[in-house]
Amino acid sequence: MGDSVTRAMIMALCFFVSVILERESKINNSLFAALLIVLIINPSGLFGAGTLLTFLATFFIINCSPLLYEKLSFVPFKYLRGLLAGTLSAQIGIVPVLAYFFNYISPAGIISNILCVPVASLAFIWGIVRDRKSTRLNSS
Numbered sequence: 001m002g003d004s005v006t007r008a009m010i011m012a013l014c015f016f017v018s019v020i021l022e023r024e025s026k027i028n029n030s031l032f033a034a035l036l037i038v039l040i041i042n043p044s045g046l047f048g049a050g051t052l053l054t055f056l057a058t059f060f061i062i063n064c065s066p067l068l069y070e071k072l073s074f075v076p077f078k079y080l081r082g083l084l085a086g087t088l089s090a091q092i093g094i095v096p097v098l099a100y101f102f103n104y105i106s107p108a109g110i111i112s113n114i115l116c117v118p119v120a121s122l123a124f125i126w127g128i129v130r131d132r133k134s135t136r137l138n139s140s
Contacts, residue, residue, distance in 0.1 A: 002050065003038055003042075003045060003048075003050050003051045003054050003055075004050070004054040006034065006037070006038055006041075007031070007034045007035075007038065007054050007055065007058065010030070010033060010034035010037055010038075011027070011030040011031060011033075011034050011058075014029070014030035014033055014034075015030060027062055028059075028062060028063070031055065031058055031059060031062065034055075035055055038051060038055075049097060049101040049102075052097045053094050053097055053098075056093040056094055056097060057090040057093050057094050059093060060089045060090055060092055060093030060094075061086050061089045061090050061093075063089075064085075064089035064092060064093070065082075065085045065086050065089045066085075068084075068085040068088055068089055069081055069082060069085040072084055072085055080118060083117055083118045083121060084114065084118070086117070087113050087114050087117045087118075088114070090113075091110050091113060091114075095110075
Protein backbone atom coordinates (compact mmCIF):
# COMPACT_ATOMS: atom_id res chain seq x y z
CA MET A 1 0.00 0.00 0.00
CA GLY A 2 1.08 3.57 -0.56
CA ASP A 3 1.76 5.91 2.31
CA SER A 4 -1.49 7.82 1.78
CA VAL A 5 -3.55 4.62 1.94
CA THR A 6 -1.66 3.45 5.02
CA ARG A 7 -2.17 6.84 6.68
CA ALA A 8 -5.90 6.85 5.97
CA MET A 9 -6.30 3.25 7.14
CA ILE A 10 -4.45 3.82 10.42
CA MET A 11 -6.33 7.04 11.11
CA ALA A 12 -9.66 5.28 10.48
CA LEU A 13 -8.58 2.39 12.69
CA CYS A 14 -7.69 4.82 15.50
CA PHE A 15 -11.12 6.42 15.15
CA PHE A 16 -12.96 3.07 15.29
CA VAL A 17 -10.94 1.92 18.29
CA SER A 18 -11.81 5.15 20.10
CA VAL A 19 -15.50 4.55 19.36
CA ILE A 20 -15.30 0.98 20.64
CA LEU A 21 -13.46 2.10 23.79
CA GLU A 22 -15.89 5.03 24.17
CA ARG A 23 -13.05 7.54 24.26
CA GLU A 24 -12.69 10.87 22.53
CA SER A 25 -10.81 10.63 19.26
CA LYS A 26 -8.03 13.18 18.74
CA ILE A 27 -7.40 13.50 15.04
CA ASN A 28 -3.88 14.91 15.41
CA ASN A 29 -2.95 11.95 17.63
CA SER A 30 -4.28 9.61 14.95
CA LEU A 31 -2.25 11.40 12.30
CA PHE A 32 0.98 11.20 14.30
CA ALA A 33 0.33 7.55 15.22
CA ALA A 34 -0.01 6.85 11.50
CA LEU A 35 3.22 8.75 10.80
CA LEU A 36 5.04 6.76 13.48
CA ILE A 37 3.81 3.44 12.09
CA VAL A 38 4.66 4.42 8.50
CA LEU A 39 8.17 5.45 9.58
CA ILE A 40 8.65 2.23 11.57
CA ILE A 41 7.73 0.26 8.44
CA ASN A 42 9.82 2.46 6.11
CA PRO A 43 12.17 4.91 7.86
CA SER A 44 13.44 6.34 4.58
CA GLY A 45 9.87 7.46 3.82
CA LEU A 46 10.62 10.56 5.87
CA PHE A 47 12.70 11.79 2.95
CA GLY A 48 10.24 10.82 0.22
CA ALA A 49 7.93 13.27 -1.50
CA GLY A 50 4.86 11.01 -1.22
CA THR A 51 5.08 10.58 2.55
CA LEU A 52 5.72 14.26 3.16
CA LEU A 53 2.93 15.34 0.82
CA THR A 54 0.24 13.12 2.32
CA PHE A 55 1.07 13.89 5.94
CA LEU A 56 1.61 17.63 5.45
CA ALA A 57 -1.57 18.02 3.41
CA THR A 58 -3.57 16.17 6.06
CA PHE A 59 -1.96 18.10 8.91
CA PHE A 60 -2.71 21.45 7.28
CA ILE A 61 -6.27 20.44 6.40
CA ILE A 62 -6.89 19.47 10.03
CA ASN A 63 -5.26 22.49 11.63
CA CYS A 64 -5.49 25.31 9.09
CA SER A 65 -8.95 24.72 7.58
CA PRO A 66 -10.92 26.06 10.56
CA LEU A 67 -8.93 29.31 10.46
CA LEU A 68 -9.38 29.73 6.72
CA TYR A 69 -13.06 28.81 7.00
CA GLU A 70 -13.57 31.82 9.26
CA LYS A 71 -11.55 34.09 6.94
CA LEU A 72 -13.65 32.97 3.95
CA SER A 73 -16.90 34.21 5.51
CA PHE A 74 -17.62 36.18 2.31
CA VAL A 75 -18.22 32.90 0.40
CA PRO A 76 -22.00 32.49 0.36
CA PHE A 77 -22.37 28.70 0.72
CA LYS A 78 -20.95 26.86 3.76
CA TYR A 79 -20.24 23.74 1.72
CA LEU A 80 -18.25 25.68 -0.86
CA ARG A 81 -16.48 27.63 1.90
CA GLY A 82 -15.43 24.34 3.55
CA LEU A 83 -14.13 22.92 0.27
CA LEU A 84 -12.17 26.08 -0.46
CA ALA A 85 -10.74 26.18 3.07
CA GLY A 86 -9.64 22.54 2.85
CA THR A 87 -8.11 22.93 -0.60
CA LEU A 88 -6.25 26.12 0.27
CA SER A 89 -5.01 24.59 3.54
CA ALA A 90 -3.62 21.57 1.73
CA GLN A 91 -1.96 23.80 -0.87
CA ILE A 92 -0.34 25.94 1.84
CA GLY A 93 1.08 22.79 3.41
CA ILE A 94 2.46 21.14 0.30
CA VAL A 95 3.85 24.11 -1.65
CA PRO A 96 7.23 24.04 0.17
CA VAL A 97 7.58 20.30 -0.49
CA LEU A 98 6.66 20.74 -4.16
CA ALA A 99 9.21 23.54 -4.48
CA TYR A 100 11.93 21.47 -2.80
CA PHE A 101 11.41 18.19 -4.67
CA PHE A 102 10.32 19.46 -8.06
CA ASN A 103 11.93 22.94 -8.16
CA TYR A 104 8.70 24.31 -9.55
CA ILE A 105 5.38 25.55 -8.24
CA SER A 106 2.64 25.73 -10.81
CA PRO A 107 0.08 28.47 -10.20
CA ALA A 108 -2.16 26.58 -12.62
CA GLY A 109 -2.06 23.57 -10.30
CA ILE A 110 -3.13 25.64 -7.32
CA ILE A 111 -5.95 27.32 -9.25
CA SER A 112 -7.12 24.07 -10.84
CA ASN A 113 -7.27 22.37 -7.43
CA ILE A 114 -9.40 25.21 -6.10
CA LEU A 115 -11.78 24.73 -9.03
CA CYS A 116 -11.64 20.94 -9.45
CA VAL A 117 -12.03 19.81 -5.83
CA PRO A 118 -15.55 21.25 -5.45
CA VAL A 119 -16.59 19.89 -8.86
CA ALA A 120 -15.14 16.45 -8.10
CA SER A 121 -16.83 16.42 -4.69
CA LEU A 122 -20.19 17.23 -6.23
CA ALA A 123 -19.65 14.59 -8.91
CA PHE A 124 -18.82 12.02 -6.22
CA ILE A 125 -21.97 12.86 -4.25
CA TRP A 126 -24.06 12.79 -7.44
CA GLY A 127 -22.64 9.36 -8.31
CA ILE A 128 -23.55 7.95 -4.89
CA VAL A 129 -27.07 9.38 -5.04
CA ARG A 130 -27.56 8.13 -8.58
CA ASP A 131 -26.21 4.67 -7.70
CA ARG A 132 -28.52 4.38 -4.68
CA LYS A 133 -31.46 5.44 -6.83
CA SER A 134 -30.70 2.85 -9.52
CA THR A 135 -30.08 0.13 -6.92
CA ARG A 136 -33.41 0.86 -5.29
CA LEU A 137 -35.19 0.76 -8.67
CA ASN A 138 -33.50 -2.51 -9.68
CA SER A 139 -34.34 -4.26 -6.40
CA SER A 140 -38.06 -3.49 -6.73
